[in-house]
Amino acid sequence: MQLLKDRIRKDGKVKEGNVLKVDSFLNHQMDVKLFREIGKEFKRRFEGEEINKILTIEASGIGIACIVAEVFDVPVVFAKKTQTKNIAGDVYTTKVESFTHGRVYDIIVAKEFLGKGDKVLLIDDFMANGKALEGLAQLVEDSGAELVGAGIVIEKGFQPGGDILRKRTHLESLAIVESMDEKTGEIVFRDDE
Ligand code: G4P
Ligand code: NA
Ligand code: NA
Numbered sequence: 001m002q003l004l005k006d007r008i009r010k011d012g013k014v015k016e017g018n019v020l021k022v023d024s025f026l027n028h029q030m031d032v033k034l035f036r037e038i039g040k041e042f043k044r045r046f047e048g049e050e051i052n053k054i055l056t057i058e059a060s061g062i063g064i065a066c067i068v069a070e071v072f073d074v075p076v077v078f079a080k081k082t083q084t085k086n087i088a089g090d091v092y093t094t095k096v097e098s099f100t101h102g103r104v105y106d107i108i109v110a111k112e113f114l115g116k117g118d119k120v121l122l123i124d125d126f127m128a129n130g131k132a133l134e135g136l137a138q139l140v141e142d143s144g145a146e147l148v149g150a151g152i153v154i155e156k157g158f159q160p161g162g163d164i165l166r167k168r169t170h171l172e173s174l175a176i177v178e179s180m181d182e183k184t185g186e187i188v189f190r191d192d193e
Helices: 002-011 023-027 032-045 061-072 131-143 161-168
Strands: 013-015 019-021 053-057 076-082 091-098 103-110 119-127 146-156 170-180 187-189
Touching: 002 023, 002 032, 002 146, 002 170, 002 187, 032 061, 032 146, 032 170, 053 061, 053 131, 061 076, 061 119, 076 131, 091 131, 103 131, 119 131, 119 161, 131 146, 131 161, 146 161, 161 170
Parallel strands: 053 076, 053 119, 119 146, 146 170
Antiparallel strands: 013 019, 076 103, 091 103, 170 187
């Protein structure tokens, strides 16, 4: 998506450890007009697929998923992250091991909001190792819902998440970063269109 790649080049900041900061329009301050264009692009890329629910994960996936859900005109649910051992109530849960943050956490969705008959599109802002997305896909599977696909705003193409998720479902990433140079700030994107 050219508009997004241009924006990443203009306002993205390459930090040490292959971290891309996009706090000025995606992760902290949010450019809702851009989100709307992103929503329309996902709608175009998943044209012809039957989708009746969006699933994302807190925190930074929620903003983008809300706008995408508005474009698709479907409800949006976010998985909650928790470190509590005894999870109360009727929930689906799985563990996510984040290498980026060096910790394991549980994610949960109430059974009330995910289940048979749901045709689910996963949405998230970033994918690196893909553990968060794998966890969401697992919750969908456990619930008896159908996983239709996954839409990612920025994929770090040099990390393994993309390959893993492409084997499992229809993955669409709007910008795939192949490499970043923290000294020059140069960002190379995979030629995806
Ligand atoms: P992981 O297995 O290494 O943990 O990778 P995963 O793809 O699951 O991403 C882990 C978290 O790190 C995600 O946020 C993701 O958005 C974030 N992340 C990874 N690389 C980058 C990067 O280069 N830039 C930015 N801005 N974020 C990155 P999260 O743990 O779900 O937290 P939250 O921010 O959504 O609360
Ligand atoms: Na994040
Ligand atoms: Na996220």
